[in-house]
Structures are given as C-alpha cells and as structure tokens.
Amino acid sequence: MKNLISLVFVSILAGVLTLGSYKMFFEEKDFFSQEKASLPEYIPANYSNRVSGTNVDFTEAANKTVHSVVHVKNLAVTRSPFQRTQGDLALRGAGSGVIISPDGYIVTNNHVIQKANKLQVTLNNNQNYEAEVIGTDPKSDIALIKIDAEDLSYLPFGDSNDARIGEWVLAVGNPFNLTSTVTAGIISAKSRDLGMDQNVSSFIQTDAAVNPGNSGGALVNINGELIGINTAITSQTGSYVGYAFAVPSNNARKIVEDIMEFGNVQQGILGIRGTEAADSRELDRSISEGVYVSDVESGSGAEEGGIKSGDVIRKIDNVQIRKFSDLIGYISSKRPGDVVQVNVLRNGNEKALNVRLTEYEVFPIQAIGLEVTNASESDLKKNKVKNGVKITRGLTPQMESERLTGTIITEIDNQAVNNVDDVKRIISNKDSSEPISVTFVAPNGEKQKYVWR
Known part of the structure; x- marks a missing residue:
C-alpha cells in the first residue's frame, strides 16, 4: 500500500515538473519573441537615419550619374611606309570621362587622351562629338577636354575631404562604348600613396569594380556627388582584383579650375622636408602619426609662418595629417598664396601656425x-x-x-x-x-x- 501511494505521489510530482518545464521553455520563449518584435518608443542617442547594409538605394545616385559619364576614344593617324598622304584613323585607346558643366567641359585621365590626333566623345544617348583638349596635368593624370554642346547633364563636385571610410560609393564608367556602367562598393581607404611620381600621390581607394576602360570615370557618393575620378587599379593580370583608386574630387576640381583660369596648374608648397612620424628616428616611439619636419626651406612660407625643424605636423585646416600622403593630398588642393592653419607638436605642446603657401615653379x-x-x-x-x-x-x-x-x-x-x-x-x-x-x-x-x- 505504501509503495502504491509513493508511486502515485512520484507520478503527480513528475507531471507538475513537466508542466512547469513547458511553461518555462515555451510560453516564456513566445513572450521574448513578442518583445523583440516591438519597437521602442524612443530613439537612442547614437541612432542614424543613414541607409546601411544591403538596404541602401543606389538608384537615385545612378540616375544622376549615368547621363553625365561619357565614352572617350583616342584616335591616331596611321600611315604605311608606302603612303604619301594621311592614312586612316586607328583607335589608340579608350576610356571614360565626366561632364562637369552643361556647356560640355569634361574631365578625364591624361593617359586616356595623350598623343591623340583626334578625340571622339560618345554620350550615354549614343550621340557623338569631336572633342578638343583644353589642358592637361600629366603629374596628376588629369585632363580637361570640351565638346561643342549645350544643356548637357553634368555632375557637381562633392567635397572629397568629407568622404568617409566605409561609405557606400558608385563607380560609373563607359568602358566599351556600351553606355554607362555602374558598380558599387565602399571607400576602403583614403590618402593612399601608390608610390607614383605625381603631385597627387593621395588617392581614394575603393572596392567598387573598376576595369580597363573605366579610367576617367566618376566615383560618386549616394547623393550623386562627384568625389573622385577613377584612375588606376592594382592588378597583376590587368583586370580588377578588388583595389581601385581615384583622384580626390577636391584635387581634380582645383586642377581643372587652374587650367581654365591660368592655362596651367598652380602648385603651392609649404616649404618643408620631412618623413612620416612613424619612420622618424628622432621622435619618441609614442608619436606614431603625423609628418616630422626635418628641414625648413629658407624664405618659404613655412619659415615665415614659424614652422621649425623638429616639429610634427598633426593637422592642416583641421584635416588630420597621419602620414605624408595626407599632407600632399591636402596641399595639392590649394594654390600659391593660400593661407592654411598648420597645427604642429613641438616639445610636447601643440601650436597653431598660419602659413602662406609659396609657388612650386618647375x-x-x-x-x-x-x-x-x-x-x-x-x-x-x-x-x-x-x-x-x-x-x-x-x-x-x-x-x-x-x-x-x-x-x-x-x-x-x-x-x-x-x-x-x-x-x-x-x-x-x-x-x-x-x-x-x-x-x-x-x-x-x-x-x-x-x-x-
């Protein structure tokens, strides 16, 4: 009898525990899932309404851009040894270009149009125009050409200093005369130094696919603003492998304005020689960012502004200077006579100095x-x-x-x-x-x- 009562009690206890377990593991799970589905009635302080992830909408930026990007053909005259007259026009090369004004000014790369006997520009609507070269800057690989047209779609310049690493961008080109082609990616890095002998050795790096023929095309943000001119890729095969580089729009714009106003590029310089702080043997290892000033040129703006040998340049006009390419990229967007505020670290103290840029005459x-x-x-x-x-x-x-x-x-x-x-x-x-x-x-x-x- 006692054994029977014990068995009944154990059965009842097991049932209670089973029911309790069901309540805990199933009903409470439903409760938490309902909480997750509801939205809070407040917005956290770090909330941003910027689109992110795969939900970003590129259509508006693409629509603004595709009609402003053109195909550029570089044509050369061919002549056989037996011909006394001019021969046929042969395709020397091709690339892309960006319309920057409604009356037909176009920015492209210098390597796209160099040594051309004739330039042909094809718009996104397949209209063809002959273009003239207004001016070039081989060092920065930027060229300005023009077609005789009006009321064209064009791209406004954006501020490349405001571009941020991780920001979505579009690379738009017209590589094979197939009308404009759009690829998307993010800004992978800024102020990239490719070790090229150029004024602008400070490129925007992106992982948006850029292939041969895209040179001279547009790098735009999601607002459809031009923040770079696609110029180079790093590849052992000649095809895209994930690294593409663009001349920042601030540099390209300054070069274009110089060509239009002066006929050549006006280059300003600080008047210093130096190395990256991380590479300097004279500095404490704790100072790993900035440009160490090893020498100040006599009579330069740097000398007159008070920069001294041993200073570490940390900012220019509140733009962070972490390495030499940051400095080169920013100064290349300025002209001789411009005054910039240079923040230097000297003996552990930061000083703000006003420096007037002098002309780099070559x-x-x-x-x-x-x-x-x-x-x-x-x-x-x-x-x-x-x-x-x-x-x-x-x-x-x-x-x-x-x-x-x-x-x-x-x-x-x-x-x-x-x-x-x-x-x-x-x-x-x-x-x-x-x-x-x-x-x-x-x-x-x-x-x-x-x-x-």
Whole structure:
C-alpha cells in the first residue's frame, strides 16, 4: 500500500515538473519573441537615419550619374611606309570621362587622351562629338577636354575631404562604348600613396569594380556627388582584383579650375622636408602619426609662418595629417598664396601656425628630357655650390632611369643659372637644332658636363 501511494505521489510530482518545464521553455520563449518584435518608443542617442547594409538605394545616385559619364576614344593617324598622304584613323585607346558643366567641359585621365590626333566623345544617348583638349596635368593624370554642346547633364563636385571610410560609393564608367556602367562598393581607404611620381600621390581607394576602360570615370557618393575620378587599379593580370583608386574630387576640381583660369596648374608648397612620424628616428616611439619636419626651406612660407625643424605636423585646416600622403593630398588642393592653419607638436605642446603657401615653379627642358625647379639655400649648401636649379624628375623613361632627381644644374651653355627664369631665358633663345651643354653637380660634389646634340 505504501509503495502504491509513493508511486502515485512520484507520478503527480513528475507531471507538475513537466508542466512547469513547458511553461518555462515555451510560453516564456513566445513572450521574448513578442518583445523583440516591438519597437521602442524612443530613439537612442547614437541612432542614424543613414541607409546601411544591403538596404541602401543606389538608384537615385545612378540616375544622376549615368547621363553625365561619357565614352572617350583616342584616335591616331596611321600611315604605311608606302603612303604619301594621311592614312586612316586607328583607335589608340579608350576610356571614360565626366561632364562637369552643361556647356560640355569634361574631365578625364591624361593617359586616356595623350598623343591623340583626334578625340571622339560618345554620350550615354549614343550621340557623338569631336572633342578638343583644353589642358592637361600629366603629374596628376588629369585632363580637361570640351565638346561643342549645350544643356548637357553634368555632375557637381562633392567635397572629397568629407568622404568617409566605409561609405557606400558608385563607380560609373563607359568602358566599351556600351553606355554607362555602374558598380558599387565602399571607400576602403583614403590618402593612399601608390608610390607614383605625381603631385597627387593621395588617392581614394575603393572596392567598387573598376576595369580597363573605366579610367576617367566618376566615383560618386549616394547623393550623386562627384568625389573622385577613377584612375588606376592594382592588378597583376590587368583586370580588377578588388583595389581601385581615384583622384580626390577636391584635387581634380582645383586642377581643372587652374587650367581654365591660368592655362596651367598652380602648385603651392609649404616649404618643408620631412618623413612620416612613424619612420622618424628622432621622435619618441609614442608619436606614431603625423609628418616630422626635418628641414625648413629658407624664405618659404613655412619659415615665415614659424614652422621649425623638429616639429610634427598633426593637422592642416583641421584635416588630420597621419602620414605624408595626407599632407600632399591636402596641399595639392590649394594654390600659391593660400593661407592654411598648420597645427604642429613641438616639445610636447601643440601650436597653431598660419602659413602662406609659396609657388612650386618647375620648367621642363624638353631638349634633354629633364624637369627643374628652383633650388633652396639648403639644396645649394648641401651640394656645396653657390647657384643652380634642382632636377625634379626625368621626362623620358631613359632620363628617369638615370636617377638624377635632386642633382643640381649650375650652368647651361656655359651660362650660370640661378633660378628657373634663367633656364627659361637660355632655352627660349636657342635654336632647337643647336647642341646644348649642361653642367651637373651631383650630391657628392662631383661636377660633370654633358652635351646633347
């Protein structure tokens, strides 16, 4: 009897526990799922109404952009050895371009249009126009061309300084004359230095697919604003592998405005030499961001503004300077005479200094394939000479391979040169058929004279 009562009690207890377990694991689960489905009546302080994730809508930005991106054909004249007359036009290359005004001004890459005998532009509606070159800047790989048309769709320039890493962007090009093509991605990095010998070695990197033929096309934000000109990809195969680079719109806009107003690019400089803080041996290891100033050029805006050797540049006009390409990219968007506020770290204290940018004047000596600029007092002192101009780069692959950058030219045709104006005067008074002699002084002080015939 006692065994029977015990068995009944155990059965009842088991039933109660089973029912309780059901209540706990099923009814409470339904309760929490209802809580998750409801929306709070308040909005957290960090809430943003920006679209995100896969719900971002690109259609408006794409519609604003596709009619403003064109196909550019670079045509060259072909002539056989047996022809005495002009031959046919052959396609040398092709790329894309961006209409930036309703009356037909178009931005593209210099490498798209260089050495063209004729340029043909095709709009998104398949209308064809012949284009003229207004001006180029090979260093930044930006060119301005124009077609004779009116009331065109065009893209407004955005502020590339406001572009943020992780922000959605569209790359729009017209690569194969198939009408405009749109790809999407995010900004992967800013101020990328590709190690190229350019004024703008500070690119926007994106993972939006950019392929050959997209050069000169538009990089736009989701508002349809132009924030970059697609210029290069990094690839071992020549095809897109996830890394594309664009000249920031602030730099492209400044170059275009310079070409339209002055006929050439006006480049301002601070007047400093330096290294990235992370690479400097003179700095404490705790200072890992910024540009360490190793030398200040005499008479430069930097000297007059109070920048000193040993300073670390941290900001310019409140734009963060973490590495040298940040500095180059920002200064390249300014002109000689512009005043910028430079925040430097000096002996542990931060100072704000106003610096007026000075002109970076260069002159290409085409006859010898070299470009020169004015030499600073420190350049002359370093090379133990009293006068001269400094070589900035070679204009041909052969002269670039000679690695003469930084070498001082003290004489041309046995005439002393003190600055770029002297070089211009001597070269302009020469007949192109005459030989030219140049005296070089290498960094080790060795003097050599060469004659080009």
